[in-house]
Amino acid sequence: MARHGGTIDRDKVNATTEADIDRQAREDGTNDTSHLSAPYPTPATVRKTLHMTQKQIADLTGIPVATWRNxxxxRVGLDPAVQALLRILGREPDAARRALDMAAE
Structure with a gap:
């Protein structure tokens, strides 16, 4: 078993009620989860806003076109990394294009 240092707080690990979990989150400062539900544009919206075909945006992002199509x-849920990519492409398309184009160099 790999060890990463630190100690385990067994009271937190063994919390049995939602009230315990909520209290611990407040104490730890991890109760603000608003960033987890932040809206993001759909893949189609991003692609259309950038005036790109599925193939073009797949090539730009390094993502297989079949994945983008899905x-x-x-057909496939969007994990948090994909949601973040969509927010970046949607909010800062020029910066995202520059950064992604640099990755291809």
Missing amino acids: WEQG
């Missing part, structure tokens, strides 16, 4: 058609 995202657009709702």
